[in-house]
Amino acid sequence: MxxxxxxxxxxxxxxxxxxxxxxxxxxxxxxxxxxxxxxxxQYTSEAVEAGSQVYTQQCALCHGPQGALVDGINLSIGQFRTVQSDTDLRQVIGEGAGEGRMPAFSLRAEELNGVIAFIRAGFDPEGEAVKIGDPIRGKTLFEGEGQCADxxxxxxxxxxxxxxxxxxxxxxxxxxxxxxxxxxxxxxxxxxxxxxxxxxxxxxxxxxxxxxxxxxxxxxxxxxxxxxxxxxxxxxxxxxxxxxxxxxxxxxxxxxxxxxxxxxxxxxx
Ligand code: HEC
Ligand code: HEC
Known part of the structure; x- marks a missing residue:
């Protein structure tokens, strides 16, 4: 032994x-x-920080300081109703949601980018915000070019x-x-x-x-x-x-x- x-x-x-x-x-x-x-x-740390202000001014009223006030949605942990990718987020913010319960916002490009960065950083102004793309294209890449499925x-x-x-x-x-x-x-x-x-x-x-x-x-x-x-x-x-x-x-x-x-x-x- x-x-x-x-x-x-x-x-x-x-x-x-x-x-x-x-x-x-x-x-x-x-x-x-x-x-x-x-x-x-990734989104830059400047974008995340700028986004935190946009959020406080434009979104916190309904979604709350922690992003969890609207039923079934928790923005800080990425829990949405229909949204998956950053493009979806862009669209919801630009067009509104819930048949007018959330109005459409016309934010400047940096503001829009910032508020998405802030959401993706999990509401941490110093957090790391990873870009999230389209899951359908992602699946094709996973199985094809990206060779992940191998x-x-x-x-x-x-x-x-x-x-x-x-x-x-x-x-x-x-x-x-x-x-x-x-x-x-x-x-x-x-x-x-x-x-x-x-x-x-x-x-x-x-x-x-x-x-x-x-x-x-x-x-x-x-x-x-x-x-x-x-x-x-x-x-x-x-x-x-x-x-x-x-x-x-x-x-x-x-x-x-x-x-x-x-x-x-x-x-x-
Ligand atoms: C006047 C209240 C109000 C404001 C202000 C508001 N929202 Fe909303 N938001 C809602 C409501 C209500 C819903 C749920 C809509 C539904 O029933 O699908 C929602 C849904 C969402 C969703 C989830 C959509 C989905 O289908 O997954 C996101 C993301 C979102 N809001 C982001 C934001 C951001 C970012 C801002 C600030 C730029 C903002 N909201 C401002 C009320 C608001
Ligand atoms: C050559 C084989 C191979 C390829 C190709 C490959 N992976 Fe992996 N992957 C592994 C192995 C083995 C591990 C486990 C070792 C480790 O922890 O890194 C792993 C780990 C992972 C993990 C972590 C799993 C965990 O439990 O946290 C993820 C996520 C992942 N791979 C995603 C991918 C994606 C996405 C692709 C395509 C872009 C990919 N992998 C391509 C072999 C591969």
Whole structure:
């Protein structure tokens, strides 16, 4: 027993640590490059701040300071009746809603942009406001050009090697979805990391870690099989720090569309 543990520990130290240090370096440089590009996927902080004033003057009377006074709508957490994308928001503000219960506003372009930014920042004047595009275009991109469906499963369709995204809109914020698309290295969740295991029977298993406790590790292997392995049966266990995918090459509008689509994925409806 002692020897086995020692072997695992030794193998981890020798083979994983240099690899970890190395991939952290890669992750950092990739992160810096991406951080600069994230700019036009987002509303500027000036827009968010300007929008907070427009909101107070024009909208708070009915929607309330926290955005939750109109029945069934909570603007600060993105709960609407019909609105999904930023284009929809623009249209509702410009045309009014509820058969005249909400009047049409003719705001200047900066005011309109600002109030949408403020809503998307979750009513936090210092918040990060991610642009949200059209879910229908987003779905097409997800399944086509964006190549997301090559790895991800949605509502029973697609492979199991990457996390199932059927409920992702309910469990992640727009900012975290955006980070995952633009900069997978920094968005990588510890539990999702790619692993490479070698068993005492000399089988090498490559896959994605789903769960782990002191004695066992559960993974999805590259053939999409769920496997549970005892750590005492392993001679080596390597966890990679590198994500299994590259940052997307889609434009900022396309990324906004894909985020719009992901936000509609809230369980099986
Ligand atoms: C006079 C009251 C009033 C004002 C002022 C007002 N609203 Fe509304 N708003 C409403 C009502 C009522 C509804 C619900 C309409 C319905 O029944 O669908 C609504 C709905 C909305 C919706 C959800 C629409 C949908 O179908 O999902 C958004 C977004 C919204 N308002 C944003 C704003 C913004 C931004 C402002 C300020 C520029 C604003 N509202 C000003 C009364 C108001
Ligand atoms: C080469 C396979 C691959 C491709 C292509 C890919 N992903 Fe992923 N994705 C993964 C893997 C593996 C993970 C889990 C590792 C991680 O946490 O980053 C993941 C994680 C995610 C997560 C986080 C899941 C969570 O639980 O938080 C989101 C969101 C996501 N991907 C969306 C996308 C979108 C959108 C695209 C297309 C633009 C895409 N992915 C393309 C493999 C892929």
């Amino acid at each position: 002692k020897i086995r543990i020692w072997r695992i520990t030794r193998l981890c130290t020798l083979s994983t640590l240099p690899a970890l240090a190395f991939s952290v370096l890669i992750a950092m440089s990739a992160h810096q490059a991406q951080a600069q590009e994230a700019g036009d996927h 790895c991800h499963r949605v509502r029973g369709v697609g492979p199991r090697t990457a996390p199932d995204l059927s409920n992702i809109g309910a469990i992640r914020t727009p900012a975290s979805l955006q980070r995952n698309i633009l900069d997978p290295a920094t968005a990588l969740l510890p539990i999702n990391r790619p692993v490479r295991l070698v068993t005492r029977n000399e089988e090498t298993i490559v896959g994605r870690r789903l769960n782990e406790d002191t004695y066992t590790v559960q993974i999805i292997d590259s053939q999409e099989r769920l496997r549970s392995l005892k750590k005492t049966d392993l001679v080596s266990y390597e966890i990679s720090d590198e994500p299994s995918k590259q940052p997307t090459t889609m434009s900022s509008d396309e990324v906004a569309d894909v985020i719009g689509y992901l936000l509609t994925l809230r369980g099986l409806e």
